[in-house]
Amino acid sequence: VENVRLLDRLSSRRAVVGTLYLTATHVIFVENGSETRKETWVLHSQISSIEKQATTATGCPLLIRCKNFQVIQLVIPQERDCHDVYISLIRLARPVKYEELYCFSFNPKLDKEEREQGWKLVDLNEEYNRMGVPNNYWQISDVNRDYGVCDSYPTEVYVPKSATAHIIVGSSKFRSRRRFPALSYYCKGNNASICRSSQPLSGFSARCLEDEQMLQAIRKANPGSDFIYVVDTRPKLNAMANRAAGKGYENEDNYSNIKFQFIGIENIHVMRNSLQKMLEVCELKSPSMSDFLWGLENSGWLKHIKAIMDAGIFIAKAVAEEGVSVLVHCSDGWDRTAQVCSVASLLLDPYYRTMKGFMVLIEKDWVSFGHKFNHRYGNLDGDPKEISPVIDQFIECVWQLMEQFPCAFEFNERFLIHIQHHIYSCQFGNFLCNSQKERRELKIKERTYSLWAHLWKNRADYLNPLYRSDHSQTQGTLHPQIAPCNFLYKFWSGMYNRFEKGLHPRQSVTDYLMAVKEETQQLEEELEVLQERLANLQKSQSGDNKVKSKQQDRSKQTGLYTSNNSLANTPQEYSNDLKSFPSRSPSQGDEEDSALILTQDNLKSSDPDLSANSDQESGVEDLSCRSPSGGGCLPSEDSGKDSDEAVFLAG
Amino acid sequence: LLRSSQPLTGPNRRRCRDDEKLLGTILDEGERGFIIDTRSAQAAKQARMGGGGTEPKSSYPQWRRLHRALDRGRPLQESFIRLVEACAEPSLGMDRWLSRLESSRWLGHVKAALSTACLAAQCLDREDSNVLVHGAEGTDTTLLVTALAQLILDPSCRTLEGFQALLEREWIEAGHPFQLRCARSASSHARGKQEAPLFLLFLDCVWQLSRQFPLSLEFGEQLLLALFDNAYASAYGTFLCNNEKERSLCKVKESTHSLWAWLNQPEEKHKFLNPLYSHNPLVIWPSVEPQSIQLWQGLFLRWIRPSQHLDEAWVEIRRLVEGK
Numbered sequence: 001v002e003n004v005r006l007l008d009r010l011s012s013r014r015a016v017v018g019t020l021y022l023t024a025t026h027v028i029f030v031e032n033g034s035e036t037r038k039e040t041w042v043l044h045s046q047i048s049s050i051e052k053q054a055t056t057a058t059g060c061p062l063l064i065r066c067k068n069f070q071v072i073q074l075v076i077p078q079e080r081d082c083h084d085v086y087i088s089l090i091r092l093a094r095p096v097k098y099e100e101l102y103c104f105s106f107n108p109k110l111d112k113e114e115r116e117q118g119w120k121l122v123d124l125n126e127e128y129n130r131m132g133v134p135n136n137y138w139q140i141s142d143v144n145r146d147y148g149v150c151d152s153y154p155t156e157v158y159v160p161k162s163a164t165a166h167i168i169v170g171s172s173k174f175r176s177r178r179r180f181p182a183l184s185y186y187c188k189g190n191n192a193s194i195c196r197s198s199q200p201l202s203g204f205s206a207r208c209l210e211d212e213q214m215l216q217a218i219r220k221a222n223p224g225s226d227f228i229y230v231v232d233t234r235p236k237l238n239a240m241a242n243r244a245a246g247k248g249y250e251n252e253d254n255y256s257n258i259k260f261q262f263i264g265i266e267n268i269h270v271m272r273n274s275l276q277k278m279l280e281v282c283e284l285k286s287p288s289m290s291d292f293l294w295g296l297e298n299s300g301w302l303k304h305i306k307a308i309m310d311a312g313i314f315i316a317k318a319v320a321e322e323g324v325s326v327l328v329h330c331s332d333g334w335d336r337t338a339q340v341c342s343v344a345s346l347l348l349d350p351y352y353r354t355m356k357g358f359m360v361l362i363e364k365d366w367v368s369f370g371h372k373f374n375h376r377y378g379n380l381d382g383d384p385k386e387i388s389p390v391i392d393q394f395i396e397c398v399w400q401l402m403e404q405f406p407c408a409f410e411f412n413e414r415f416l417i418h419i420q421h422h423i424y425s426c427q428f429g430n431f432l433c434n435s436q437k438e439r440r441e442l443k444i445k446e447r448t449y450s451l452w453a454h455l456w457k458n459r460a461d462y463l464n465p466l467y468r469s470d471h472s473q474t475q476g477t478l479h480p481q482i483a484p485c486n487f488l489y490k491f492w493s494g495m496y497n498r499f500e501k502g503l504h505p506r507q508s509v510t511d512y513l514m515a516v517k518e519e520t521q522q523l524e525e526e527l528e529v530l531q532e533r534l535a536n537l538q539k540s541q542s543g544d545n546k547v548k549s550k551q552q553d554r555s556k557q558t559g560l561y562t563s564n565n566s567l568a569n570t571p572q573e574y575s576n577d578l579k580s581f582p583s584r585s586p587s588q589g590d591e592e593d594s595a596l597i598l599t600q601d602n603l604k605s606s607d608p609d610l611s612a613n614s615d616q617e618s619g620v621e622d623l624s625c626r627s628p629s630g631g632g633c634l635p636s637e638d639s640g641k642d643s644d645e646a647v648f649l650a651g
Numbered sequence: 652l653l654r655s656s657q658p659l660t661g662p663n664r665r666r667c668r669d670d671e672k673l674l675g676t677i678l679d680e681g682e683r684g685f686i687i688d689t690r691s692a693q694a695a696k697q698a699r700m701g702g703g704g705t706e707p708k709s710s711y712p713q714w715r716r717l718h719r720a721l722d723r724g725r726p727l728q729e730s731f732i733r734l735v736e737a738c739a740e741p742s743l744g745m746d747r748w749l750s751r752l753e754s755s756r757w758l759g760h761v762k763a764a765l766s767t768a769c770l771a772a773q774c775l776d777r778e779d780s781n782v783l784v785h786g787a788e789g790t791d792t793t794l795l796v797t798a799l800a801q802l803i804l805d806p807s808c809r810t811l812e813g814f815q816a817l818l819e820r821e822w823i824e825a826g827h828p829f830q831l832r833c834a835r836s837a838s839s840h841a842r843g844k845q846e847a848p849l850f851l852l853f854l855d856c857v858w859q860l861s862r863q864f865p866l867s868l869e870f871g872e873q874l875l876l877a878l879f880d881n882a883y884a885s886a887y888g889t890f891l892c893n894n895e896k897e898r899s900l901c902k903v904k905e906s907t908h909s910l911w912a913w914l915n916q917p918e919e920k921h922k923f924l925n926p927l928y929s930h931n932p933l934v935i936w937p938s939v940e941p942q943s944i945q946l947w948q949g950l951f952l953r954w955i956r957p958s959q960h961l962d963e964a965w966v967e968i969r970r971l972v973e974g975k
Contacts, residue, residue, distance in 0.1 A: 010940070282942075289759035292941030297749035306745050406964035466967045473963055481956055484741045486748035488956070493942040503938050507866045509927060513971055520974055574769040574939065 001081045004029065005059070006040070007073040009285065010502060020074065022088055025102045027064070029074070042066060043102055045379070045426040047093035052086045055079055062086060067377065067424035070499045071283065094381035098433075101379060101426040103448040110449065118453030119445045122356075122363045125156075130351070132188040133158050137221040143168050150178040152334065152370030152435045158183035160217035167217065170210025174201050176247055179333045181214050184341045184365060187348065190323040191222045194315060196341050196369065198333035199232070199239070203246040207254055215255050215327065222325045227257040229318050229326040233311055233336040235264040242331065258327075263311040265336045266304060268376075268388035274301045275389045282496055302489045308336070309397050312343025313480060320348055320477045334371050339394045341365050346398065347478045354410040354469075355459055358398075359452045362419070363430075366391060372434040377424050379432055392495075395420050399492055404480055407466045407473040412510050413494055415455070415462035420495065422451050465513035652775060652782050653677070654797050654825070656789030657688075657695075660704030671710050677781050684714045685774045687767065689786035689793060691720035703787060714783070719767040721792040722760055724847050730756045731848045735838040738951050757855075758944050764792075764856050766939045768799030776804060776934055790828055791849045794821050799856050806932050810869045811924060815911050818878070822850065828893035833883045850882050851950075858947045860937055867931040871965075872949045874914075874923040879950065881910055926965075926972040 001020045006029055008014040016038075018031040027047075029040040046066040053061040059075040060082035066072070076082040095101060110118070134140050138158050143165045145155050149172050159168060159182060172180040179198035186193045195218055200211060219228045232239050232249045239249045239262065252260050266274075281287070281295030296302065318324045326344075330336035342352075342365040351357040366373075373379065375386035395416050402409050402416075423431045429448025433439045455462065467474060481488065497503045658670060678684050686706060688695050695705045695718065706714060722730070737743070737751035752758070774782045784800075786792045798821040807813040823829075831845035839846070854875045861868045861875075882890045888907025892898045913919060937943070949958070 287941055289762050289941050289944065290753055290756070293749055293753035293758070297746055297753065300746065302749070303745035405960050407960070407967055465971060466964055468967070471963070471967070473960055484738075484743065484955065486743060486745050487738060487752075487946060487948070487952060489745070490945065491942060497942055503940050503942050505863045505865060506935075507864055509865050509968075512866060512927060512929075513968065516971055520971070574766050574773060 001076060001085060003077050005075040006031075007075065009071065009073070009283070010500065015075075020076070020085065022085065022092070024092075025105065027089065029072075040072070042070065042072065043425050043427065044089075044092045044095075045102060046070070046421075046424055047089065048378075050086060050089050050093065052082065055082075064089070065279075068421045068498065069279070069282075069496050095379075096381055098380065098442055101432070103426050103429045103432065106427050106449065108449055108454070114453075115449055116445075118450040121450065121452045121456060122359050124154075124360070124364055124368060127360050127364060128158060128183075128186075131186045133183065133186050137161055137191060137223075138183060138186060138193075141165070141168060147437045150180065151437050152177060152372075153179060153182065154368040154370075154436045158186075160214075160221035162220055163214055163217040167210045167213050170208060171214040174206075174208035174211040175199070175333075176201060177332050177334075179370075180211075181218060181327055182369075184328075184369075185319075185345045185348065187319050190224055190319075192225065192319040192323050193218070193222060193325045194319060194341055194344055195325065195327045196333055196337050196365075197327060197329045198337075199242060199247050199329055199331050200250055201246055202243070202248045202251065202254075204243055204248075206246075212255055215250070215258060218325055218327060219257055222323070225322070225324045227259055227324065229315075229324055230255070230258045230260045231263055231311070231315060231326055231328045231340075232261070233263045233265045233328065233330045233340050235266065236262045238267065238331075247331070261314070263307070263314065263340070265307045265311060265330070265340070267331075268335055268390065269385065270300075271304060271390065271393065272388045274299050274304055275392070277301075278496065296491060302486075302491070305393060305396055305400065306486070306489055308339050308343060308393055309400065309480070310482075311336075311340040312347055312397070313482065315340060315344035316347035316477060319344070334369065335376075335388070335390045338365050338369060338371050339390065339397070342394055343397050346401070347480075350408075350469075350474055350476065353408055353474065355415065355456075355462060358411060358415075359455070363452075366394075367430060368436055370435040373423070373431040374434045374438075377431070379426055391423060392420060396492055396495065399495070400489055401478065401480065402464075403490060404488060405473055405478055406464075407468065407471050408478060409464055409474075410467045410469075411462045412464045414510075417495060417498060418455065418462075419451075427451075428454065460514075463514060465510060465517050652771065652784070652797055652800060654789060654793050655783060655785045656793075657698060657703040657785055657787050658706055659702055660699055660707065661702045662699050664699075664704075664707060666710050674706075674711060674714065674783070678713050682713065682780075684781040684783065685771075685778075686711075686714050686716045686783045686785070687771055687774075687796065688716060688718050689721045689767065689784065689796060690718065692718045694720065698787060717770070719763070719770065721763055721767060721786070721795065723786070723791045723849055725844075727760060727847045727849065727852065730760060731851070732838050732840070733757075734951065738955055752946070758941075758946065760852055761855050761859060762939050762941065762944050764795050764799065764852060765859060765937055765944070768796050768803060768856070769936065769939065771796055771800040772803045772934065772936075775800070790826050791832075791847070794825050794827050795849060795853050795856075797821055797825075798853060799860075802857065802860060803936065804934055806867075806930065809867055809931070809935075811874075811915075811920070814868075814870055814874075815914070819911075822853075823889065824895055826894040829882060829890045830893045830897075833890070835883075837879075837883060851879055854879055855947050855950070858949070859944060860935065861925070862945065863937045863943065864931070864935045865925075866927050866929050867935055868925055869928045870923050871925040876949060876953070877914070877923065885910065887913060926969045 003017060004020040005015045005017050016031050016033075018029050021028040021030065025044060027042045027044070031038045042064065046068055047064060048067045049065045051063040051065070053063060055061075059077045060079050062074045062076055062082055062085060064072040064074070076085060098104070128134075128140075137160060139161050141157055141159045141163070142155065143149055144153050144157060147153070147155065149169055168180055172178040175181075176198040181195045181197040184194045184196045200208070215228065215230070219225070222228070230250050234242075242248050250258060250260055252258055277299035278296065278301045281292060281299065284291060284295070287295070315326050315328065318326050328337050328340055342361055345361060345365070346352045349357075352361045365371075371391070372386070375382055376388055376390055378387055398409075399413060399416055402413065422428055426432065428451035429439070429444040430451045432444055432448075433442065439445075493503050658667070659665065674684075688705060690698065698704055706716060708716070733751065733755035734757040737748065737755060740751075743751070771782050771784060774780045782800075784793050784796045798817055801808045801817055801821070802814075805813075808817045827850065828845070829850070831843075832847050832849060834843055834846055835841050837848045837851055857868075858872060858875055861872070881887060885891075886908070887910035888898075888903040889910035891903050891907065892901060898904070914923060948956075
């Protein structure tokens with residue numbers, strides 16, 4: 001469709017005109033205009049909702065909201081075209097078969113061997129061994145080898161030595177969805193462990209000997225403590241209500257040597273609504289500080305994030321400081337349980353704060369333990385009541401921790417954002433379906449590619465320059481401040497306003513430091529080479545003692561780098577009173593402005609917005625060669641000279 | 652960029668030919684200028700009853716007046732105290748915290764100050780127009796706007812030396828009444844009539860700029876905190892008295908040491924420098940969307956939360972930038 005306008009939330013005057021294309025996998029908007037031809041690509045899988053708004057004099061507005069929080073406001077001139085686009089997008093954004101998803105057609109041009117290697121990058125067996133199991137207290141059980149006991153669990157689980165197959169099977173019959181207690185994390189230092197399960201089918205008075213034995217077995221697997229904590233992550237009221245449905249929670253009278261604890265994290269419906277409300281705040285046009293803060297409070301979002309974090313902190317403390325094992329569950333043990341176990345593990349074990357370790361953590365606590373990716377993130381068209389930002393909340397907890405402990409994580413914010421992006425993108429096969437069983441049936445590993453391999457290949461983009469494995473902050477357990485600490489939780493505009501570049505700090509400290517680090521390394525290598533040469537020359541004592549050294553003007557190079565960032569430096573509209581500047585608005589009339597607002601600085605070749613069109617010729621691809629180390633094509637030096645938004649020259 | 656106090660128009664709409672001439676000389680034939688009045692249109696009008704007022708269009712035809720209400724005095728003081736109290740409270744739930752953050756309105760003041768400064772900067776930079784800024788007395792919100800506007804526009808104000816000069820010029824010499832405004836603790840409950848944390852609001856705005864442009868200010872948070880401390884209680888005479896006249900009468904220059912002299916000593920200076928600084932010749936336009944304005948934790952949580960992990964991060968940054 002031609003002559004479509006793409007609007008900007010912050011400034012109605014920064015609209016661009018272009019052509020809208022619909023393909024089998026993407027919606028593409030290509031700007032008119034000879035120079036830049038900027039393209040905006042959106043995967044159908046990313047589309048969360050499409051809203052056709054009332055026709056105005058200028059055309060028919062169409063609002064596309066994405067799961068990665070991109071919001072695209074289009075205005076289509078003809079009502080008929082708008083309707084066609086709307087109907088098509090509705091269908092395209094709601095696939096019914098897995099084969100319709102992008103991962104089955106995505107081709108990164110790797111051979112079969114490389115694809116396989118990619119899937120082997122994260123190996124859970126290796127991980128359990130690293131933890132220190134199997135050992136005298138924990139054994140691997142294959143009782144679920146054909147998914148016969150629990151179809152949402154993996155084929156291999158770790159259970160206490162004294163848990164026989166009989167006990168496991170008996171316990172599974174007494175647990176919602178058969179999700180019996182299994183090992184999530186083992187602490188080598190003191191034998192304490194984190195186990196996870198679903199709620200017991202205890203109703204008001206039912207008991208199960210095998211389930212009680214299972215909990216005993218967990219306790220016995222930790223000789224350093226004579227009791228275990230049982231943590232129910234639901235609000236007490238919800239758990240009690242479950243009893244009426246024949247489920248519920250563990251009665252301290254029946255289970256010997258347990259200390260029971262409610263933590264009170266709300267359910268998926270509350271979280272879905274909370275996110276919805278927060279996104280509404282993000283969509284407000286020129287909100288005041290009060291509007292924003294009030295809206296944020298009203299959504300309750302940060303409160304929920306804190307609740308998850310508090311639960312993780314409680315469990316980490318129990319394990320690290322008290323040396324007591326913890327059994328965690330919620331209702332079905334695949335949402336809040338996953339969040340809380342992974343936060344606790346992250347706090348406890350510095351390995352999970354490395355890039356590889358984080359991938360392993362997600363693979364372990366989310367993928368292998370049957371978090372319902374399909375239902376929660378809508379791979380396929382399904383029940384809207386199953387949709388909920390569960391893993392998004394976990395990812396935000398990690399970001400909040402990164403803000404409090406800047407040296408403790410090997411990876412940076414971009415890593416988290418790209419992972420979140422790909423959970424919804426269905427470009428890779430890791431997060432398809434609802435369980436390991438379903439993924440094997442679909443032969444995901446033979447037919448799709450692993451995200452982990454892709455991220456690992458681009459890991460230079462995801463590094464945190466402040467991370468040092470020998471730094472005190474990166475070792476041992478993290479201890480976030482407990483109370484007062486509300487003020488430590490920030491609104492994550494990098495995620496929820498991800499595509500509004502004008503909102504974020506215009507200069508990236510991470511990128512700058514990475515560039516400095518790289519340069520330092522290069523200079524050091526050069527120094528070595530030159531020193532060698534000097535030594536050789538002195539030895540040979542030839543007449544010509546001139547040592548030519550490459551003049552690397554360091555300040556000039558970093559100056560070049562920083563001036564790049566100033567390119568996106570355009571003023572927003574400070575004057576809501578448009579009549580102040582009758583001649584023209586401060587931001588109007590500069591062609592460069594609108595291009596720059598949509599240009600994403602800090603774009604890396606790993607950026608999913610680029611990788612989607614890696615097999616396409618587009619002006620945007622040129623940005624990938626703008627590497628801060630100065631390799632490849634360097635932007636024009638003019639950037640500093642005249643106006644403060646010099647035109648960005650692509651390539 | 653010019654600053655002044657309000658014209659004494661009064662209830663009888665007095666005119667002053669000299670004042671009109673003075674403003675006239677600034678503009679060329681046919682050129683237009685902007686007056687940014689830091690009071691609401693309503694307040695400015697009411698000021699006439701007390702002998703003050705605004706520049707009437709008829710007498711100053713080439714000047715276009717814009718009103719941007721910036722709070723000062725008692726409301727600003729209350730705002731600050733409310734925020735400090737909210738931070739100190741240990742047992743607030745998240746909802747209550749956000750509610751109290753919002754009702755303190757402090758971040759709203761920061762947003763308003765930055766927006767107005769950006770507006771002034773825009774007039775100068777984009778509209779190529781002269782700008783006159785004034786409120787009532789020209790000693791509070793006026794200086795806030797002119798000082799911030801210069802930081803935004805002029806890279807030389809963002810160097811350590813340039814920033815000191817800016818403070819001398821736009822706050823000290825310009826006559827911000829430090830003695831009255833900072834007589835007691837910023838969050839003192841004594842609530843003196845003339846007290847208001849305007850200078851602190853300025854420092855908060857500067858911090859917001861440093862957060863949005865971490866590579867473009869030659870100085871860091873430590874300097875801002877040191878300035879905050881010294882404005883209220885200092886071993887140096889720099890922030891004493893209310894204006895140059897008083898300083899002269901009290902012989903401040905003869906009897907005290909200058910804060911700048913201390914700061915600029917090599918052994919002190921490095922603590923205040925920003926290791927990430929890299930000269931940025933361009934104008935720096937901050938975002939004033941609510942998401943972009945954050946609580947200045949370094950100030951408000953200074954005594955409430957340990958800064959150990961953030962300090963370690965800065966040590967690491969220095970190490971990376973300065974090399975081995």
